[in-house]
Amino acid sequence: METDDMRARPLVMKFGGTSVADADAIGRLIAIVGAAARRPGAPLVVVVSAMSGVTDRLLALASAAEQRETDRIAEGLRQLSARHLEALHRLVQPQDAARVARDIDAHFEDLRALLTAVAILREASPNALDAVASIGELVSSRLVAAALTSAGLAAAWIDARRTIVTDAVHMTAAPLTDPTAGAVAREIDPALDAGRIAVVGGFVGATAQGVTTTLGRGGSDYSAAIIGAALQASEIQIWTDVDGMLTADPRIIDRPRVVSHLSFSEASELAYFGAKVLHPSTILPAVAQDIPVRILNSHRATAPGTLITSTPARRDTPLAAVACKRHVTMVEITSTRMLMAHGFLRRVFEAFDRHRTSVDVVTTSEVSVSVTIDDDSRLTDIVESLSEFADVRFERGMAILCAVGDNLRADPRLSAEVVGALEGFPLRMVSQAASRRNVTIVLSEADLTRGMHRLHEEFFREPVETQLAVRSSQLGKDL
Known part of the structure; x- marks a missing residue:
């Protein structure tokens, strides 16, 4: 033995x-x-x-x-x-x-x-x-x-x-x-x-x-x-x-491309923001032991699939993929008196935590905090808790559109290009994660399909060569 x-x-x-x-x-x-x-x-x-x-x-x-x-x-x-x-x-x-x-x-x-x-x-x-x-x-x-x-x-x-x-x-x-x-x-x-x-x-x-x-x-x-x-x-x-992680949801985009290689960080972002191929928690144990994860198609066993590793991927597109979440609710919490007061944000997030509801996207302005949730089953209780110290508005029927890629860390211009590609769309929230690996946009669900098409056409044209040499050289320095 x-x-x-x-x-x-x-x-x-x-x-x-x-x-x-x-x-x-x-x-x-x-x-x-x-x-x-x-x-x-x-x-x-x-x-x-x-x-x-x-x-x-x-x-x-x-x-x-x-x-x-x-x-x-x-x-x-x-x-x-x-x-x-x-x-x-x-x-x-x-x-x-x-x-x-x-x-x-x-x-x-x-x-x-x-x-x-x-x-x-x-x-x-x-x-x-x-x-x-x-x-x-x-x-x-x-x-x-x-x-x-x-x-x-x-x-x-x-x-x-x-x-x-x-x-x-x-x-x-x-x-x-x-x-x-x-x-x-x-x-x-x-x-x-x-x-x-x-x-x-x-x-x-x-x-x-x-x-x-x-x-x-x-x-x-x-x-x-x-x-x-x-x-x-x-x-x-x-x-x-399916053949692996795709550049977009195939229910929205015809013939999206298979992403041959993703970093753990990119895969985690995509899984969290709606890529159904991979459970969001899957990456965490693999990261801890630096174990490669490979997504493969049991109907096409010889297809190469998607390899997910700790090393940044080299690719011919500026972004790794775009992902989306439907059926999102946006909650806006406003308090001109309390916003800058000590403990205000803590009280906001305690209200969501108390009712076991996760927050996806967060933005702040001078007088308000806006968040999105995809489970609004406890929304009435959340609004009641928040209303004790702020004015609360919410809007259902929203969606999250998320552009993901390690190149977003390397090239600060790329984030602006993502938002710029959606010029003319009524964007409700725009946020970039602290990791700088995603740009997250909240818009009406009615605009999601057009928005996804716009981003995919802009960043996954074949071939995509502009600025890639610069971005690839920057990527190795910045990650």
């Missing part, structure tokens, strides 16, 4: 919901993992999401249980079980399928018991919702482990609840670094040392007391990064259904 010192650094491969959606998708996963397994060296850890759409179905069943809709629950359970068992019987040899089917059935029996408890109480607590939502990843990971083994790739199923140790904040749990590192060593290392592929469900963890938690939407990426950091992985691969 290899010791930790002798073993090569593992490769962590995460597959999203569309990459495990059915037997055909899992077949592509097997081919991709098999190709990686045939390369000498690195042990493999495979992290999988629930089959696409399953988490939403599970949460809908919890809602149905609150209403005691027994027929809807029974039909939902039947459909979910049938979907997974159909894939199982297509992928796994008959002599093994019966055993794995019993394991899958056990998870659905757990789900049935959870839904019964919710129906009795007529309430789905955050604790219960985590337990319900976790079933998707627990079942998909069992299925993938069995399918890999049946294809001749020795795999071990690892229970994510014994691997990722979190706090007790249900539905958005935060991993605890040291306990998780110990759990990963205890649960995953033995499988790797035995030459097996470790298969883990993403998104799911548990408290130190063993209570199931989840990491929030998109948390499977985060799981892969946490496990990768704990194992000091050679690389973390995020396999999805």
